[in-house]
Structures are given as structure tokens and as C-alpha cells.
Amino acid sequence: MTSRLSSGTGVAARTGTAARRPRRRSSPLLIALAFLAPALIALLVLRIAPAAVALWQSMFQSGLLSGDRFVGLSNYIDLFASPDFQGALGVTLLFTVLINPIQVAVSFLLAVLYTKRLAGAKIWRSLVILPIAVPPAVSAVMWSVIYRPDGLANAFLDLFGIPPQPFLTSPQQALVSIMVLLSWIGVGYWMMFLIAGINDVPRSYYEAASLDGASSWRQLWSITFPLVRRPLAFVLVADTVSNLLVFAPVQILTKGGPEGSTNLLMYDIFTRAYTLGDLNTAQAEVVILVLVTVLIVGVQFRLLKAED
Amino acid sequence: MKRSRAASVAAVAIGALFIAGCSAAADDSGSAEGTLQFLGTDDPATYAPVIDAFEASHPDITVEYTQVPFDQYSSTLQQRLGAGDDTIDVYGVDQPNLSQLAAQGFLEDLSDLEGEAKAATSEGQYEINLYDGKMWALSVWNSTQLMFYNRDALTAAGIESPTADPEARWTWEQIEEAGRAAQASGTQYGLVLEQIEAYYQLQPLAESLGGGSGIVGDEMLTADITNDAWIQAMDWYGETFASGLSPRGVGGFQTAPIFSDGDAAFFVGGPWDVGRMAADADFDWGIAPMPYFEGGDAVTPTGSWSWGINTASKNKDAAREFLEFAAFDAAGALSTAEATTIIPANTDAEAEYLPGLEELGGDRAAGVADLISFEVENTAVSRPTSVGYVQFEAEMNKAFADIRNGADAAERLEQAASQIEAAWDKL
Numbered sequence: 001m002t003s004r005l006s007s008g009t010g011v012a013a014r015t016g017t018a019a020r021r022p023r024r025r026s027s028p029l030l031i032a033l034a035f036l037a038p039a040l041i042a043l044l045v046l047r048i049a050p051a052a053v054a055l056w057q058s059m060f061q062s063g064l065l066s067g068d069r070f071v072g073l074s075n076y077i078d079l080f081a082s083p084d085f086q087g088a089l090g091v092t093l094l095f096t097v098l099i100n101p102i103q104v105a106v107s108f109l110l111a112v113l114y115t116k117r118l119a120g121a122k123i124w125r126s127l128v129i130l131p132i133a134v135p136p137a138v139s140a141v142m143w144s145v146i147y148r149p150d151g152l153a154n155a156f157l158d159l160f161g162i163p164p165q166p167f168l169t170s171p172q173q174a175l176v177s178i179m180v181l182l183s184w185i186g187v188g189y190w191m192m193f194l195i196a197g198i199n200d201v202p203r204s205y206y207e208a209a210s211l212d213g214a215s216s217w218r219q220l221w222s223i224t225f226p227l228v229r230r231p232l233a234f235v236l237v238a239d240t241v242s243n244l245l246v247f248a249p250v251q252i253l254t255k256g257g258p259e260g261s262t263n264l265l266m267y268d269i270f271t272r273a274y275t276l277g278d279l280n281t282a283q284a285e286v287v288i289l290v291l292v293t294v295l296i297v298g299v300q301f302r303l304l305k306a307e308d
Numbered sequence: 309m310k311r312s313r314a315a316s317v318a319a320v321a322i323g324a325l326f327i328a329g330c331s332a333a334a335d336d337s338g339s340a341e342g343t344l345q346f347l348g349t350d351d352p353a354t355y356a357p358v359i360d361a362f363e364a365s366h367p368d369i370t371v372e373y374t375q376v377p378f379d380q381y382s383s384t385l386q387q388r389l390g391a392g393d394d395t396i397d398v399y400g401v402d403q404p405n406l407s408q409l410a411a412q413g414f415l416e417d418l419s420d421l422e423g424e425a426k427a428a429t430s431e432g433q434y435e436i437n438l439y440d441g442k443m444w445a446l447s448v449w450n451s452t453q454l455m456f457y458n459r460d461a462l463t464a465a466g467i468e469s470p471t472a473d474p475e476a477r478w479t480w481e482q483i484e485e486a487g488r489a490a491q492a493s494g495t496q497y498g499l500v501l502e503q504i505e506a507y508y509q510l511q512p513l514a515e516s517l518g519g520g521s522g523i524v525g526d527e528m529l530t531a532d533i534t535n536d537a538w539i540q541a542m543d544w545y546g547e548t549f550a551s552g553l554s555p556r557g558v559g560g561f562q563t564a565p566i567f568s569d570g571d572a573a574f575f576v577g578g579p580w581d582v583g584r585m586a587a588d589a590d591f592d593w594g595i596a597p598m599p600y601f602e603g604g605d606a607v608t609p610t611g612s613w614s615w616g617i618n619t620a621s622k623n624k625d626a627a628r629e630f631l632e633f634a635a636f637d638a639a640g641a642l643s644t645a646e647a648t649t650i651i652p653a654n655t656d657a658e659a660e661y662l663p664g665l666e667e668l669g670g671d672r673a674a675g676v677a678d679l680i681s682f683e684v685e686n687t688a689v690s691r692p693t694s695v696g697y698v699q700f701e702a703e704m705n706k707a708f709a710d711i712r713n714g715a716d717a718a719e720r721l722e723q724a725a726s727q728i729e730a731a732w733d734k735l
Binding site: 061063066078082083084144147148149150151166167168169170171255256257258259271274275276277278281 | 383386555556557558559698699702706709710712713714715720723726727730731734735
């Protein structure tokens, strides 16, 4: 966000200096600014101003009994000392490290599968995409029925003679259960971008490879994979960001439990702000979440670039 | 069943109109006028009868009701009252939140009405509106909990069912034993609580053993949930799930269908479940007092909504008239319960209301009216009055959910205590 903005002003500044001598040229700058104004104002009002307010207010504490006062970084210090926040940060990092590679890998394999000329591939493809049409809150409610002790999931396991599982009521299984539900929603969506990428790979490459006797695996790793790197990079980054902001399923299914095992940062922020009524510390937590997101995405960009 | 329910609702309605008609002639003394803005969490249909009755007896005042969903109610109040919004005159006060709202200066001092308030309602419902030596709201509704039992399931297990007599109140130990026997003879669960992870319904477990509400101290800002009674109560609570007597993985307020489908021997729920069971349960059921621990006290939950006046209101005289109508006037109070199954806090209205509720439940609910009166009068223990109640309840409910799912009660209560203290430090 910031990099886009600063490069934008950079361009504007350069045009400005260049335009000083021939006077006529200053009007295109104004026109350009006028055209950009709605976007710039929206950016300022909807993104930058709230972020600045959050940063500013995260350094205050306004208590019911104690009144408003400036506390500097003490909200941040309190957060890092709080076992709840430490737990939430740990859970969020574990969740991020597990779910993103899994979702991207599954989306990629599904995309490869459904771009093959198989019987009914398009129908299967549509079925995989279908869950996107269900609002997240509704899918969460559906899965709450599936995961109930006497629900569909246990009935299914019973078919194979597997004993009933506790799913959302177990600290060991709850996070994985939420990952399954999120992947059910997400995999089809990310698959669409990868299908578009795979369809852009010229057929002639595969034909040439076949003539040279390359196996399907070889074609997948040496042709498809390198040529969909760009959509894959997009999917990885976008998926990571969306998974860092997961909220609805946690709120509906587990409320962060059992024993904090699904207490993702987004949900912890919500409870801190609206249940415990501690808006200032919640804002400090928002700032930390943004920093964590920027950091992870930055690392991803760097890794992807290094291989180019 | 449907028809008898409709008939009894109609009967109550006609009764209310009749009394409203009488009182209209008697007390139209107020000179207040204008439009009142009233904020609450219920469906507008719930308040239509009381608003209609009030407007009929106070022709110069109109009341406009706005509904805010319960989940957003507290934050909406904080935002609007915090900004000095004068477009709210009267608003519903969730009783445990009263201290916080009063401490913030969002409630008008109604101490001059203390005498009338004391006379109009039960001791508990009068005291719940006090904070810092002053009275800040008037109780409009009250609640209690009852134990529903599945007579068919108990008979199949060779167990004689309990009765509605408070003197013959069962203990939790008896419930557990009978529940397991019912499970052994084919009923899926022994015991189900309606608000299965909520402080409202679980506070009595600890209170019954003498553990207190969990909040102590002069300022009511010290957590006391790690005493032996709390740990013993929560050990028992956790064990009911570990042993399969009660189900895990089913959320609060989603549990009533388990009982009405015949899959549980005992169910602890509210008066609002009487009509529901009458309509939905097609087996033989009955109502008994909420149990207590052997050797402990009989304790039941209580409390519901009070109404208060916004300090920023520009129409406080009319607001007072409306509050007094709903809380002090028997007919007015009765009209608040006309379109919903809730107990009016006004004692006279309660006496009028309960027979209608009993009728709603049919023969199986026999004795419920006397039982509710008894509990409200004798065993009801309110939730604690503390400016930190909101944080306390939130952390407690999380702890209950974890203990239900198998966390060690003593350790989890210890953790909850430090979470509560941390949240209170920020007040």
C-alpha cells in the first residue's frame, strides 16, 4: 500500500518539475490529479486515516474508572506479557504455516486435474467452485452441524469403522477442523486463478515435450509449474492475507476455544474490543496484526523474487 | 395445542386490556407530553401491547420503539450514550450491566421512586437496580429456571418422577443417578442445561455449595472463583460431559430440541420453555424445581431486564411516566409480558400472569405457577452487581466452555481469575 502510494507521488513530483518550464504542461498534471482525486481521497479516508487513528489510539488507555490518559507503548507491553495474546499469536502463526501451503498445493493439483481433458471435468470443476457461493457465516453454521458429536462427519467415519471424533470440542482437533472447513470454501476459489494460468500455457510446449518422450510428471514440473509461477505467487500472497484475517468461522464455531486452540488474532482483537471493551489495547493488537501480515508477505515476495 | 395456546394468550390480553381500561380512568394525572424514543433488544411486536396501553392512558405521549439486536446492544449503547445522544429517552438495561451504565453516568437517578419500587416487586428485583446507594432503573421483567423431566424415560428406567413441590426438591446427585439409569434404559442423554455454557445458569451450582457469585470485595472488583466450592461445582459440571451424561458440541440455546425430541431425561430451562414443550414434546413430561447439591442451599438464577432513563434525554417527565406505567402499574406490567413468555417483575402482575402460563403448558405444567412464585421469593440469587461484570461474564463463559470440553476445572478457574483481573486492571 505504502509503496504504491510513494511511487505515485514520485511520478507526480517528477512530472511537476519537468512541467515548470513549458507552462502549458502544468494543466495535464492538474487534470491527472483531478482524475486521481476520488481514488486518493478514498485511500486517505478509508485506509490511511483509520490506520493512523488506530496507531495513535493504541498509545492511549481510556478506562471506565480511570479516564483517558496517554500511556505510550504500555498497551503493547501489556499485550506481549499477556498469555492470551501470546497464545493467539502462536495459534495464528501455526495456522498460517500449515494452511497456506496446503491450500495452494491442493488448489494447484485440482487445477492441473481439471484442465486435463477428462470426462465431466467441467462439471467436477463447477462442484469444487460451488462453496464460494455460500456466505462464510452460512458455511460455518453448516459445518457446525457436520462436526456435532452426532453429526455427519462422525456418521461418515463410522462407515469405515473409525470411532467418533470430538472435532471442535478437542484442543487438538479444533484448529484442523477449522482448516478443513476453510479449505472447503477456499480451494475452489484459488483453483480458478490457477486454471486461468494453466490455460495460458501454449499447447505446443506439451506437444514438443511429448515428442521428446517426457512423462506427464516431467511435463507438470518442467512446463506447467514454472509457467504458472506468476498466478501461483498471487494466489499464495492473497491466500496468506485472507487466512490471516479469518474471523467468522471462529466466532460461530469455537469462540476461540477449546483452551484457546483456535483463538486467531482477528478473533482475539474482536473479543478484546467488543467483549472486554478495551478498544485501545485492541487497536494495538490490530497494529501488530498488520505488521505480522506485512512481514510474512514481504518474506514471500522476497523468496519468490530470489528464484526469478 | 396451538389453539389452547392462542386462547390463553388472548385471555391474558383481554384481561390486560380490561385492567388497563380501569386504570386509565384512575391515573391520567401526568402533564407530560411529546414523543419518547425507546431502545431495546426485542422484536417490536413484544412491546406493541405495552406501548398501545400506555398511549391509550396517556394520549399526549407517543412512544417510538427501536430494536437493536442483542449482540450489538451493548456496543450501540456505549457509542450512542457516550456521545450524549438525546434521541434515546428510555432504554432496556440488562440487569448485570446496570452498575457499569450508572458509573458511566448514562442512567438518570431514580432514587425518589425507591419506596414505590420496593412495594411493586420482589426484594431481589428491587436490589438489582441499586448501585452506589442509589436506584438507577426499574425492573420490568424477571426470570427463573425450572427442571423439566421426561416421565416416559424415567418410568422406563423404573424411576419415580420428581414433583413440582419445592419441599421435595431433588439434588444434583439424584438427578445424575436417575439420568444415568435412564441412559442405561435407552435415553441418549441424562441431563441437558439450556444455557449450557452460560454464567446465568451455572452460577447457582457454585452458590449452592456456598462458593458465592465469584466477585467479592467492597468495590466488587476482586475475583473469587478458585475457592473449594467453585472448584467442586466445576469438577462436577465437567464430569457430566466427560461421562456422557450431557452432550458436548451443542451450543447454548440449541439444546431445548434435544429434550423436546425425547433424547434427554432432564432439562433445565426457563419459563419460556413451558409453552415450547407443550407445543413440541409428544411424550409425557413434567416440571420440578431446579436441583441443588446435597447438603447445600437451594439456589435459582433470576433477573432479566430493567428500564432506565438516559441522562441526556430532553423528555424525562414523560420517560418517568412510561417507566412507572411498565413497572408500578399492574396492568401496564402485565402488558409487557403479553406478547412474550416472560415473568413480569411487578408482583401483582406476576400473580395475574402465572396462571396463564400454567394454562399454556396444559396438565403437564401443573404447579408451575406456584413453583415460580416460590423460587422468585425464596431461592433466587441475582448475578453480582459490579462495574466489571461484563468482563467477568465473558471470561467465565470461556472457562465454562473449556471445562465442558475437558479442561481441568481448578487450573482453568485459576487461569480465568487472572484473565479477569487483567481485564479489570484496564477499567
